[in-house]
Amino acid sequence: MNGNSLLSLQEKVRGPLTTADSPDYDTARAVYNGMIDKRPAAILQVSQVADVIAGVNFARDEGLDLALRGGGHSAPGFGTCDGGLVLDFTNRRGVRVDPSTATAWSETGATWADFNHATNAFGLATTGGIIGSTGVAGLTLGGGIGYLSRKYGLSCDNLKSADVVTADGKFRHASATENDDLFWALRGGTGNFGVVTSLEFTLHPVDxxxxxxxxxxxxxxxxxxxxxxxxxxxxxxxxxxxxxxxxxxxxxxxxxxxxxxxxxxxxxxxxxxxxxxxxxxxxxxxxxxxxxxxxxxxxxxxxxxxxxxxxxxxxxxxxxxxxxxxxxxxxxxxxxxxxxxxxxxxxxxxxxxxxxxxxxxxxxxxxxxxxxxxxxxxxxxxxxxxxxxxxxxxxxxxxxxxxxxxxxxxxxxxxxxxxxQSRIRDNYSGNYARLAGIKAKYDPDNLFHINQNIKPAT
The missing domain is CATH 3.40.462.20 (Vanillyl-alcohol Oxidase; Chain A, domain 3)
Known part of the structure; x- marks a missing residue:
């Protein structure tokens, strides 16, 4: 990938594109785990869904590794990569609450500290983790064990819907009634199936x-x-x-x-x-x-x-x-x-x-x-x-x-x-085959592979 390619991407997005020549490159590429020291070709600070679509299309067409960073808390450092493109949601941390329906919508970069601050104003919460700096999206997509699990279930059990950009660059809404197979896979299947840009949660009375x-x-x-x-x-x-x-x-x-x-x-x-x-x-x-x-x-x-x-x-x-x-x-x-x-x-x-x-x-x-x-x-x-x-x-x-x-x-x-990675089938037990089939439908070429990877079924 050359500078002209990156220039063409910058022309399609509103968020800043950080490269090795940028003065803040080392800050932008750092993730939570200090053991991870990777050098992406570029880090796109996502400003809106249009940036995500452009970034996914660019990485796919250029044959680049694509890393997704929400809270950046991933212990293996899956929020970055060498030589590829990082979609960084650090600046997308909004949380909107509707107390009348006990519902909250979270952007992908929000942490549980952000989420709980927003919902606690109304005496409400949903199951999160035990560290406030953990990302809402990453925890939820992997299941979501926390203090409220015994009473209200996992974070993913409280997920009502999600907006997702899949590997073909299409924007999809996933819920129990729309793209329900994708919705099923998102609740525990991590970032294997696309880029989640918004999550909708059920809230409960917790103050x-x-x-x-x-x-x-x-x-x-x-x-x-x-x-x-x-x-x-x-x-x-x-x-x-x-x-x-x-x-x-x-x-x-x-x-x-x-x-x-x-x-x-x-x-x-x-x-x-x-x-x-x-x-x-x-x-x-x-x-x-x-x-x-x-x-x-x-x-x-x-x-x-x-x-x-x-x-x-x-x-x-x-x-x-x-x-x-x-x-x-x-x-x-x-x-x-x-x-x-x-x-x-x-x-x-x-x-x-x-x-x-x-x-x-x-x-x-x-x-x-x-x-x-x-x-x-x-x-x-x-x-x-x-x-x-x-x-x-x-x-x-x-x-x-x-x-x-x-x-x-x-x-x-x-x-x-x-x-x-060798434990991936055991970690999904009897659900692995179905996940692999859904992966083949939404990401047949395994664009989203920087994760605990579910290979597309052949």
Whole structure:
């Protein structure tokens, strides 16, 4: 691709086109994972749908790799590429709310912090992640596990429709009544099927919740983990809590003696009445000595951004994951064993509940198939110094290898890294063949392949 080709693209779009000659190129090409250092031929800052259509047509006709960047949070760095074109939605972060119909429309570049800020003004929310800087589109298209999953289902279960530009450059609306096969695939199939330019969500009454964080020394993981497992199995669906292992964070409510030491964390909230929330939290506060806690009434957007100050853009990152049929005593012991050497303040090992409302959706109702597991485990390795890459990646891989013996077969697609492509069929289980067929219909030449890639059926 030469400069004349890029000039022809710039003439067709309104958003700026950043190339290696641009003074802000290094800033524009950076993604959330600091380990990713790729050099696109050009980065198009999308200004409107017309830019997306032009960008898709250009990449297809020029035979270029095409990367899609919403929030840019992808651990494998799928929001960029070498030598290709990046469609960057960073400046498209609008969220519109209609409180009368409990509906919200989000642009592709919006983060969950953006979304929750907009909807909380009306006392409403939908299922998002646990990091405010995560992109709304990326999380939703991969499924969307979060604090509200047990009560209201996954993010993709709350998706009512989406606008999509497919590989042929056509604009399509996808919903239960229009391009319904595409709509089915989008709900869990990630960015394999086109460029999503807008998402419509169902909202629910969520405002100030009762929750926060409780932290314990690692030696108490068995007691905390077993109580958590047994409680979450039958608890009312208003309880959205996960358990995990960290290094003690430098937060005011945790004494300094625990900072940087392996700890157990319990994070989440009760979504109902606050007096009931206090009662629901009390067993967790009584099960073992609490090293530090911050639990009480908290606005839902604040809960969703609790981890953000600890996880700035630019950290090195390498992740692994599994779906678990149960949080067995053996899995808890594994977490404790590997937690003893957890390598950084930013690294997290979490076990998210995947029950309640998630189980009430059929396996084949959306592309997200794991509707009968109990937990989604993630080993999210994150750290500052690139000199620590080899040792920290080894820690993640060793733990993941041990955990794989307890797997339900696949893992949550949003937690997979770039070297997990071999697991793609397992991760979609019985839905893979249908996804491959839909891929062949909307993207037969696999233009959208910078992702956990679903190959078009032949």
């Amino acid at each position: 100030v919740v009762y929750g926060g964080v409780a932290i314990y020394r690692l030696e108490h993981l068995e007691a905390v983990g077993q109580l958590y497992r047994d409680t979450i199995a039958t608890a009312a669906e208003e309880l959205g809590v996960f358990v995990g292992v960290h290094q003690g964070p430098p937060v005011p409510f945790l004494p300094e003696e625990h900072h940087g030491r392996p700890v157990v964390v319990l994070v989440g909230a009760w979504m109902g009445q606050h007096d009931e929330g206090q009662r629901r939290w009390q067993p967790f506060l009584d099960v073992a000595p609490v090293a530090g806690s911050f639990v009480g009434p908290i606005p839902y957007p604040a809960l969703n951004t609790l981890f953000d100050p600890l996880l700035p853009k630019g950290l090195q990152a390498y992740w692994k994951a599994e779906f678990l049929p149960a949080l067995t005593d053996e899995v808890i012991k594994l977490a404790k064993h590997h937690g003893e050497t957890i390598p950084s303040e930013e690294t997290a090992n979490h076990f998210y509940p995947v029950n309640g409302a998630v189980h009430r959706v059929a396996k084949d109702a959306t592309a997200f198939p794991y509707r009968d597991v109990e937990f989604a485990a993630v080993i999210a390795g994150m750290w500052e110094n690139p000199a620590d890459n080899e040792a920290n990646i080894r820690w993640v891989r060793d733990y993941a290898a041990a955990l794989s013996g307890h797997s339900a077969g696949g893992a949550y697609i949003n937690f997979m890294d770039a070297d997990d």
